[in-house]
Every structure is written in C-alpha cells, then in structure tokens.
Amino acid sequence: MTDTELRVSKIQDGTVIDHIPGGTALHVLAVLGIDGSGGEEVSIGMNVPSDRLGRKDIVKVEDRELSADEVDVLSLIAPQASINIIRGYEVSEKSRVSRPTEVVGVLSCPNVNCITTGDEPVDSVFDVLDDGVRCRYCDTIVRDDVASLIEST
Numbered sequence: 731m732t733d734t735e736l737r738v739s740k741i742q743d744g745t746v747i748d749h750i751p752g753g754t755a756l757h758v759l760a761v762l763g764i765d766g767s768g769g770e771e772v773s774i775g776m777n778v779p780s781d782r783l784g785r786k787d788i789v790k791v792e793d794r795e796l797s798a799d800e801v802d803v804l805s806l807i808a809p810q811a812s813i814n815i816i817r818g819y820e821v822s823e824k825s826r827v828s829r830p831t832e833v834v835g836v837l838s839c840p841n842v843n844c845i846t847t848g849d850e851p852v853d854s855v856f857d858v859l860d861d862g863v864r865c866r867y868c869d870t871i872v873r874d875d876v877a878s879l880i881e882s883t
C-alpha cells in the first residue's frame with residue numbers, strides 16, 4: 731500500500747481529489763465553493779511528490795460528494811485529476827475527470843463589455859477548446875488562467 735492510499739483510506743465519507751497540479755489546490759476549493767465558512771472538514775496536501783506529475787496536490791473533503799457540474803469545471807484546471815468517492819472508509823467510486831464541451835454559469839467573462847458581465851441576468855457560456863475556453867457571447871478566448879475566471883461564490 732502506498733502512502734497516498736494510506737491517506738485516502740483515513741477519510742470516512744466524502745471525496746478525495748488526487749493528481750491535482752502542484753500548487754493549484756486552492757483553485758480547486760474555489761471551484762467547489764469551499765472557503766471554510768461552511769464548516770466542512772477539508773484537508774489539503776500541496777506539492778506532494780508524484781511519479782506522474784512531479785508534484786501534485788491532494789484535496790480531501792469530508793461528507794461531500796462532487797456533482798457532475800463541479801467535476802466538469804474541475805477538469806478545466808486539473809485535467810489529470812482523479813476523484814475518489816469514499817463511503818464508510820472504502821473507495822466506493824474512482825473516476826478520472828473528463829473535459830466537457832461547454833461550461834454554463836460557472837466562469838465569468840474577462841471582457842467587461844460582454845453581455846454576461848453586465849446587469850442582465852445572462853448566464854455565462856464557455857465552449858471548451860483543446861487549450862482553453864471561449865466565451866460564446868463575445869468570442870473572448872482564455873488559455874492560461876482559466877481558474878481566475880471562476881465566479882466567486
């Protein structure tokens with residue numbers, strides 16, 4: 731049993747997100763809308779040595795299972811992440827994230843003149859490209875820092 735498996739097995743019920751790019755765990759928490767105010771028990775391992783990624787982050791959230799929407803957005807900032815749903819100390823489901831074709835209402839457009847950033851109640855829609863995301867309303871493309879577009883909750 732590896733070190734990682736040991737750490738994973740300690741959680742009773744919840745979600746373990748593994749193979750997050752090193753140093754981006756806080757973005758993952760932002761995606762999940764977790765800032766500590768909800769009282770969730772959250773453990774974060776940052777820059778843990780990893781064979782596959784060199785350095786990786788691990789996030790464990792007790793008593794929380796990720797929704798499909800959350801997994802979609804997660805895939806944009808942590809495309810190699812693996813998600814372990816834990817029930818009764820056992821890994822009940824294990825999956826890799828997959829990239830969605832679009833994300834709705836989660837990212838905010840960086841273009842201040844975009845209709846989605848005004849007062850109109852328009853949900854943002856971004857098409858997912860191979861190397862970034864594109865606003866469907868104004869065609870603004872963001873490649874490098876998708877995580878910065880995540881709407882604060």
Ligand SMILES: [Zn+2]
Nearest residue numbers: 839844865868
């Ligand atoms: Zn836009």
